Amino acid sequence: xxxxxxxxxxxxxxxxxxxxxxxxxxxxxxxxxxxxxxxxxxxxxxxxxxxxxxxxxxxxxxxxxxxxxxxxxxxxxxxxxxxxxxxxxxxxxxxxxxxxxxxxxxxxxxxxxxxxxxxxxxxxxxxxxxxxxxxxxxxxxxxxxxxxxxxxxxxxxxxxxxxxxxxxxxxxxxxxxxxxxxxxxxxxxxxxxxxxxxxxxxxxxxxxxxxxxxxxxxxxxxxxxxxxxxxxxxxxxxxxxxxxxxxxxxxxxxxxxxxxxxxxxxxxxxxxxxxxxxxxxxxxxxxxxxxxxxxxxxxxxxxxxxxxxxxxxxxxxxxxxxxxxxxxxxxxxxxxxxxxxxxxxxxxxxxxxxxxxxxxxxxxxxxxxxxxxxxxxxxxxxxxxxxxxxxxxxxxxxxxxxxxxxxxxxxxxxxxxxxxxxxxxxxxxxxxxxxxxxxxxxxxxxxxxxxxxxxxxxx
Ligand code: HEM
Numbered sequence: 001x002x003x004x005x006x007x008x009x010x011x012x013x014x015x016x017x018x019x020x021x022x023x024x025x026x027x028x029x030x031x032x033x034x035x036x037x038x039x040x041x042x043x044x045x046x047x048x049x050x051x052x053x054x055x056x057x058x059x060x061x062x063x064x065x066x067x068x069x070x071x072x073x074x075x076x077x078x079x080x081x082x083x084x085x086x087x088x089x090x091x092x093x094x095x096x097x098x099x100x101x102x103x104x105x106x107x108x109x110x111x112x113x114x115x116x117x118x119x120x121x122x123x124x125x126x127x128x129x130x131x132x133x134x135x136x137x138x139x140x141x142x143x144x145x146x147x148x149x150x151x152x153x154x155x156x157x158x159x160x161x162x163x164x165x166x167x168x169x170x171x172x173x174x175x176x177x178x179x180x181x182x183x184x185x186x187x188x189x190x191x192x193x194x195x196x197x198x199x200x201x202x203x204x205x206x207x208x209x210x211x212x213x214x215x216x217x218x219x220x221x222x223x224x225x226x227x228x229x230x231x232x233x234x235x236x237x238x239x240x241x242x243x244x245x246x247x248x249x250x251x252x253x254x255x256x257x258x259x260x261x262x263x264x265x266x267x268x269x270x271x272x273x274x275x276x277x278x279x280x281x282x283x284x285x286x287x288x289x290x291x292x293x294x295x296x297x298x299x300x301x302x303x304x305x306x307x308x309x310x311x312x313x314x315x316x317x318x319x320x321x322x323x324x325x326x327x328x329x330x331x332x333x334x335x336x337x338x339x340x341x342x343x344x345x346x347x348x349x350x351x352x353x354x355x356x357x358x359x360x361x362x363x364x365x366x367x368x369x370x371x372x373x374x375x376x377x378x379x380x381x382x383x384x385x386x387x388x389x390x391x392x393x394x395x396x397x398x399x400x401x402x403x404x405x406x407x408x409x410x411x412x413x414x415x416x417x418x419x420x421x422x423x424x425x426x427x428x429x430x431x432x433x434x435x436x437x438x439x440x441x442x443x444x445x446x447x448x449x450x451x452x453x454x455x456x457x458x459x
Contacts, residue, residue: 005055005335006038018044024178024428027322031351040335043346045074045181050325050344051334056352056381058335062345063381064389067092068332071391073325073344074181081202082173084245086253087394092329095390097235101242102250105229106394111401113224114152115298118402121148122409123295129442134419137270137438141406142263143167148402149258153226153251158212165208166255172201174260178429209251213244226254254395262399264320264434265311269407271424271438272314272365274416279367282306284445287412292451296408301401304408309367311403312383317365319349319385322426322433349384350433358382415443 010033013019022030023045034041039055050073053059062069070092083089087098104110125144129135146167150158176198180188188195216227230250234241242250273280283306287296290303301308326345331338354362358379359369368374386393393399410416417440424435 003055003057005040005058007040007042007051007335007337008038009042010034010037013044016047018046018048020046023323027426027428027433028350028354031322031348032354034351035355035357040337045344045346046183048074048344050074050346051337051339052346052348052351053334054351054355055335056358056379056384058381059347059349059352059384060381060388061334062326062347063384063387063391065332066095066389066391068329069326069345070329072327073346075177075323075325076327078177078180082177082205083253083256084249086246086249088253088257098246098250099390099394101233101235102230102394104233105226106398108397110224110226110229111397112298114148114226114398115301115401115405117151118148118405119295119297119409121151122406125406126295126409126413129414131442131444133442134439135442137440138263138267138434141266141270142260144406145263145266145402146170146255146259149255151225152398153254154212154216154223162208162212165204169201169205169208170256170260172197173205174256174431175429177431205252206248209248209255213247213251227251257393258395258398260432260434261320262402264318264432265315265399265403266406267434267438268318269310269314269403270410270416270440271418271435272310272317273407273411274418274440276365279310279365280411280415282367283310283407283411287408288451291408291412293412296405296412298401298405300408301404304404306367307408307411308400308404309370311400311407312370313365313367315385316353316359316383317363318426318433319353320432320434321385321387322350323348347384347387352382352384413445415445416440417443 010019012022014021019030023043034043034052035054039053040058041052041054043050043052053062071089072091076089080089085094087095087102090098121144125140143163147160147163150163150166176194188198213227217231227247230242230247232241273283286304286306290296290300296304324347326347328339328341328343328345330341333339352358356362359382381388386396386399419439419441421437422435422439423437426433427436
């Protein structure tokens with residue numbers, strides 16, 4: 001029998017700004033409230049009417065039918081200022097060619113090479129910490145993931161100053177992105193300090209990436225990194241491959257897609273670790289048995305199933321890509337409603353991930369819900385952290401490897417405790433959902449403690 005879907009409008013939209021205020025100020029509560037109104041719920045982003053699929057089946061339909069529900073709408077229109085026409089933002093007509101050219105850069109053999117960089121950077125991170133230190137988790141982990149992304153993209157070609165410069169430019173450019181989504185285009189052309197800072201950040205970002213690519217193109221050997229794959233990618237039949245501009249857009253796309261997202265996931269996971277002593281004990285037991293004090297590497301991944309489940313559960317509760325858009329390319333029926341071409345859809349995984357009708361105890365932190373024998377009955381579309389279909393995240397395996405390796409290395413050496421000043425409400429207007437400020441006090445785990453748990457779990 002066909003499912004009967006309920007569609008309705010969320011109350012409380014204000015003239016001009018629509019639901020912008022609750023979306024900016026308390027996004028999680030606002031999104032959690034939507035399923036109570038129906039399976040497809042109308043909201044307003046500024047003056048624009050948009051539909052949020054709250055039922056997993058509808059969410060999946062929108063993600064899978066990427067020809068009809070194309071990239072576009074308030075978020076992608078603004079995001080293109082930063083990432084151009086790269087793989088994540090290009091319309092359907094350009095997508096299949098780009099994906100074919102980029103996919104080899106994410107094959108298993110390549111991931112194994114990238115894992116060496118992940119291991120080195122996790123080691124450098126945990127060795128830079130000292131007992132009793134309080135770290136502001138998100139910026140520190142963002143530095144870690146951006147350095148890792150830069151080094152997997154360009155191997156040794158970029159120094160730390162350039163990485164810091166890229167991080168600052170991204171901070172400013174992405175910090176302004178959601179605000180721009182809610183404001184009219186004309187506002188962006190006003191000579192305001194915020195607009196000037198945004199323009200300068202973009203100029204710096206594009207300039208740095210151009211310089212790096214130009215340096216890189218001077219040598220023509222395969223460095224075993226992502227950029228080598230991009231530069232040498234060829235269209236079918238030996239065609240031209242990616243132009244300079246396309247390589248540029250893909251590099252920025254990968255830096256954008258591959259750094260803030262993983263940093264947000266690791267930040268939430270460390271927060272959950274600090275709040276759930278039983279999960280902390282389990283992750284220590286696992287990492288002590290497998291690592292015993294050395295950093296985690298590629299071959300350890302199959303031996304770290306609990307660490308991996310923690311990451312997945314954290315991705316369910318706090319999906320970093322928490323809100324993005326689609327635009328209908330033609331007339332289409334969704335949940336029994338006829339949508340005209342040009343209609344905006346808002347995709348928000350937390351809406352589905354935190355629903356009692358989809359996941360038992362939806363707001364509880366239960367890594368073991370991801371045990372293989374417990375996931376068989378989950379409805380399709382119930383876990384959409386990486387999207388779905390042809391536009392599904394190309395870096396999902398990269399992200400899971402990086403997050404699992406980093407978490408294992410951290411948890412094996414350090415215990416983390418929330419310090420005063422922590423505020424884990426999601427940062428307002430952030431492109432990627434992360435806590436406003438997670439301050440973590442670092443307590444070293446002694447070699448004795450590591451050995452003790454390792455022995456216990458062996459006996
Ligand atoms: C926890 C980490 C990550 C999350 C939550 C995440 C999430 C997502 C989501 C939801 C999409 C689909 C967006 C849409 O349908 O409009 C996506 C696409 C994409 N992601 Fe990720 N991502 C992560 C890590 C990465 C990494 C590590 C990379 C690269 C190194 C990456 C690169 C991309 C690219 C290039 C696309 C576009 C794919 C396409 O359209 O074919 N992402 N990501």
